[in-house]
Amino acid sequence: VAALDRELKTSTFSLGKIKNNESLVSFTSFSNNDAIKWIIREVNKTKKQISYDVAQNLQYSVGNDAAILKNEIDKLIAYVDDENTIKNKDIESISTKSVNYSVFNMTDALLSLNINEAIKIAKNLLKNGEAEYMLFAMLLREFRISYYIKALLSENVNTNEIQKIVEIPPFAINKRINIIKKYSLNILLSAYQYCINTDYLFKSGQISQIGITERSIFGINCLLKKDK
Template identity: 30%
Template structure:
């Protein structure tokens, strides 16, 4: 983002930009930044977007070779078209020969870095790779503070960490919840934990975590209470079962990989959770041994099979599972 901001400030643009990676929020922000810097709002004469997989290379070439009309740039956006796989030599030829006044932005979540198209863009254009693994807890905490700071709001670090535990590391989710917190706080400057509890919508995952925690403590009343809360939140029983299994698998992965002394980045990637969530899950592990975790996963799989084969109703099945897990 710093490099793109610098290019925009200096009006020093490349002919081709490839925006990629598994952090879609940052890809979207980068795309909008570049578009707004090159093309005036509402300028349909000098802007065209391709968003489906069947892109006509002849049409693309015609547009790419057309000079802009009362504008410094003509911008073509290729968003999720798969052209890096399908375009190959023809697309490279278009990029090589189009005038300097044309700019192409390619947005693809995944790319083959061995391909001729990727290597050409890497050498002659600009590749922006936006990855979740780079959005560490520290980075996200700074971002949260910056979002709030723009609205003259502030938050204590411990409350910001608490907020992240509820929202997770999805940047779209974080931004939406921050906007809600700003509106909820009104004229107050500080965002408190009470504000987060009142507004942040991490309810379902929190309830699942608490439910699994209650199972570890053999607290049947608490487990059924959390389950009933999820039903009131209109969560389908099969989705609740899926989330329970997911939580057990996360715990199992953390336990195994910790035993093998794997680094936290590898654990987070394998478990499919942000790195900063490892600590919270490790606290829950204290109530579970490896054999108990394996037994819980096996019980879940068995109930899922019984539900899918029609031997038991989904709601009754999940409720009986909770009881069996606490025997």
């Protein structure tokens, strides 16, 4: 993947390059769609309703662990009480968010140049036991996705197709698009390459994993500010 990433240039980027490389298309280790269908079935068993998009939001917010999802569904059923339908606002109100979702918000804060919020989220995740390198790797993934979204948009690929490629729900796609629209494709590529270079420095023993996430947040913040 790293070799392919180094070859990606804004002038040679193509939708086919992403689609023809499995490592670039799949961002998850097991089918998110199966988890979403399971959520819908479990909710329907209680005589409540949940749309596919809202179930997708719950899966993205909470993760794919069945036990955790079941607990969150039970919480939502109790929360909506006499209401027949679970909505996105209910998920936002009471669901316990996964690490992935927190990293998504951390990346949004960074892209919004709210570095204090990005650092705060990172510190909270580390305090709660998230491994330093794994947190950095998730940040790298978020900037890979952000770059791909921007590149696909530059080819006039519609959001439905983009969603299928990067496998994140519509609300997340739309939120990220609104944030990255102010940035050039080149600056997002530079931010992504910054993460790749940092990853190389760590894996080659040139830097420690201690502080790697905060170091990356500060470095990317400097890059993004140059595009203002």
